[in-house]
Amino acid sequence: MPVDARTSAPLLGEPLAVEFMNTIWADRDGIHDALATPSEMQGWLQVGPQLPAIPDEDLRDWIATAPPREVEDTAARLRELRNAVRRLAAVQTADPRERAASATKDVDQALEVVNAAAASAPHWSHMTWRRNNAPDREVHTQAALGSTIPAVIAEQVIDLLTSDVRDGLRACLAPGCVLYFVRQHPRREWCSTACGNRARAARHYARHRTDPAT
Template identity: 60%
Template sequence: MPTDTATRAPLLGEPLAVEFMNTIWADRSGVHDALTTADEVAAWLRASPQIPGCADGELRHWLAAASTRDLEETGERLRELRDSVRRLAAAQTSDRRERAASPIADILRAVSIVNHATAQAPHWSRLDWHDGVEPSHDIQTGSKTSTAITAGIAEQAIHLFTSEQRHDLRACMAPGCVLYFIKQHPRREWCSAACGNRARAARHYQRHKAGDRTH
């Protein structure tokens, strides 16, 4: 049974599709995948934003009952979908960071994987409207939770890449970073304050190094 560990993936408060891209992350020791093991898959699903088509209670129940094999199989599908979404993100942002490159090089294959994931779990909107309460809706599906997970994330990726929000998607260009973020403020340049500090330190070093060469 998977343990109740915390995810190693950075959670930056981004939309679900972007948080999903960022399950590939990096530090000084290299590039890491936060969806490698059954424990890591469970940890990220527990910590991730709500997945359309997967009610919180339903997902928690599935995670509590899922076997290691269930999570490993879900992890395989998630990693393939994640690599496809990162390939599309690279195309959208003209991202040429070598460390961030997806193993899926072909855009058409990436699109096919995303579309296949959404097709596996047909879903529909359910309207809630009670006296004295504003109308609301949620997304439901009759599919297995493991299938609904990848379908819901793929649906969010499609929404991102087909909405105006895609123009605000950015690759963080701080030294060594492989993350993506949504530029929600005109002055935002980096995925996090830590990356901003690294980038400024690198610029400062390069200026001083250039100055030393001129003397």
């Protein structure tokens, strides 16, 4: 499972909305939150999927210079948004995993959080067309970057859950896993090879444990 030293979150190459869900992850030591502190949030923003409408240099500048209070507020907003998104993902996938249950219990509350985040930083497209080049699209906002980050992620969540991609969203049912993934191949069952190996080992153990001939 790909990892980066700047974040504890697994990096599976999933769409931004799904990678955001997966900032809650688990191992033998329990459940972990890759957005638990402002520094962890900043680490994930540096190595997670690119945020549409936010140039990389602007994001790097914000991480380096934003006032601590603004960073703390953004981390708190992202945790609230992430919990809401995981509640909606659980509904979409009929997720049976108690260990993966979101801290946000109510679906209406989850919808309210996502919609409020998306509306917190209105943005618009601006087209430029330089000679001998193809037209280029820039996205502008008048909101502070600390508000734009949750808004952009919320938009990606809405895009995912209102498109056909949502039909491929799956909860990984490997033992102990709490991650989600988009099933892009009919034979894919797990979020990663590691989870597939763990699930097959568990099945093998269960068969031999119940087989009276062994």
